[in-house]
Each structure stands twice: as structure tokens, then as C-alpha cells.
Amino acid sequence: MSFRTNWYINSHEAQRAGLSHKFTCEIAYPEFLRRVLVQEIAAGFNDRRSGRGETTRIRGTPRLLAVLVPDGLPQFWEIARKVAPDRIVLRDETKQDIPFEETALTQQARAHLRTINGLFQRHLIDLRLPDSGYADLHLHRKSEESFFDLSRFVLHRTFNNACLIRPNARPEGSRFYGAW
Structure with a gap:
């Protein structure tokens, strides 16, 4: 997750999704943390002097999964061929x-x-x-x-x-x- 304002201005992904820095970093992310829907795996940083930085790494919690998929994960079936191509x-x-x-x-x-x-x-x-x-x-x-x-x-x-x-x-x- 990026906390850099410029990423939200210049990123095609953020623009397509309609994300803004204020909403994502100041409203949604703190609320997700407060509700224990995500956990921070590695804190990011931005060193303006050197121009170096790391993106904050987050992971969804089982609680987030329960919100997104209330009936549990869908069941998947194996796809296989049962007949020869010239039977x-x-x-x-x-x-x-x-x-x-x-x-x-x-x-x-x-x-x-x-x-x-x-x-x-x-x-x-x-x-x-x-x-x-x-x-x-x-x-x-x-x-x-x-x-x-x-x-x-x-x-x-x-x-x-x-x-x-x-x-x-x-x-x-x-x-x-x-x-x-």
C-alpha cells in the first residue's frame, strides 16, 4: 500500500479505481486497522532526501475474508478430459x-x-x-x-x-x- 500522494495522482490503477490519497490513507486504511480487517506486515517509509522508500505491506485477516465471502470460499472442481480426442x-x-x-x-x-x-x-x-x-x-x-x-x-x-x-x-x- 502506498502512502505517497503522487502515486494516487499519477497511477492509472488508482485513477481507474477512483482512489484518492485522502480516502485511502486517512479514512479507509485506519478504519480497516481499527476493525482488524487488515494487519500491517511491514511498515513502509519514504526518505525524501535520498528518494528511497518502501511500500507498506498489508495482509487481509480471516475477519476480512468473512466479510468478503460470508458463505465461505467457493468450491472448485478439477477440470480434466474424460475422452480421447478421436474416440x-x-x-x-x-x-x-x-x-x-x-x-x-x-x-x-x-x-x-x-x-x-x-x-x-x-x-x-x-x-x-x-x-x-x-x-x-x-x-x-x-x-x-x-x-x-x-x-x-x-x-x-x-x-x-x-x-x-x-x-x-x-x-x-x-x-x-x-x-x-
Whole structure:
């Protein structure tokens, strides 16, 4: 924290925040100290003769944290990828996954998936969600083990009707899944 008047006059940060020396140093800071919202870690000084000085170092107290975040710190979830960037799934008529061998068709489908998912990786695609929305989403989670990923934009491709294992079959019923 700077007690120098010139910092408040010349600082773009102070001007953008609308801070003045009088308010910050003579009103707000002493009041924060009186209410034990901050503590001084290292006292600053300004030697006008030598032009040397140090900035006063302050730290917020647990009491300040309780004022700023009355419900406690928000919970954060680990963001991880659950699927490979070129995952292909084949399902039968009963929607059960079935194994299949690599063919020219599956290689082409994987190449397309890598292209699409690579595009998603290179560009910021985000879900705009206000802070209040995170709490709502947390309440709707099925269990603590359920996976939650707001940056989920890796697609996988699912083929239906076992078209990948029939000779000379055209891919039908294919869908892209996985991204929010």
C-alpha cells in the first residue's frame, strides 16, 4: 500500500479505481486497522532526501475474508478430459457398445474428429455462467464422484445399427456427443 500522494495522482490503477490519497490513507486504511480487517506486515517509509522508500505491506485477516465471502470460499472442481480426442463408439440396435476393427471408414471418422476437436482446442469456447449459477450446478450434481467439466468441448462420434462391421455398409445414424 502506498502512502505517497503522487502515486494516487499519477497511477492509472488508482485513477481507474477512483482512489484518492485522502480516502485511502486517512479514512479507509485506519478504519480497516481499527476493525482488524487488515494487519500491517511491514511498515513502509519514504526518505525524501535520498528518494528511497518502501511500500507498506498489508495482509487481509480471516475477519476480512468473512466479510468478503460470508458463505465461505467457493468450491472448485478439477477440470480434466474424460475422452480421447478421436474416440469412436459403435452401438447395436439395443444401444450397447460393441467392438469393431479399424477400417478406412473409422480412420476417416477419427481424422475428422481430430480436426474438429483440434479446432475447439485452439479457440476459446466457454459457457457464460454467473457465480450464482455455480452453486445451482453444484446442488444438481448426482454425487460427489460425478464428473463436472464446464470446458467439456471434446466430441466423440457414435455410430448406430452396427454399420461399421457390415461389409460395404454406409455409416448411418452417426451422431456427435460429449460437448456441453
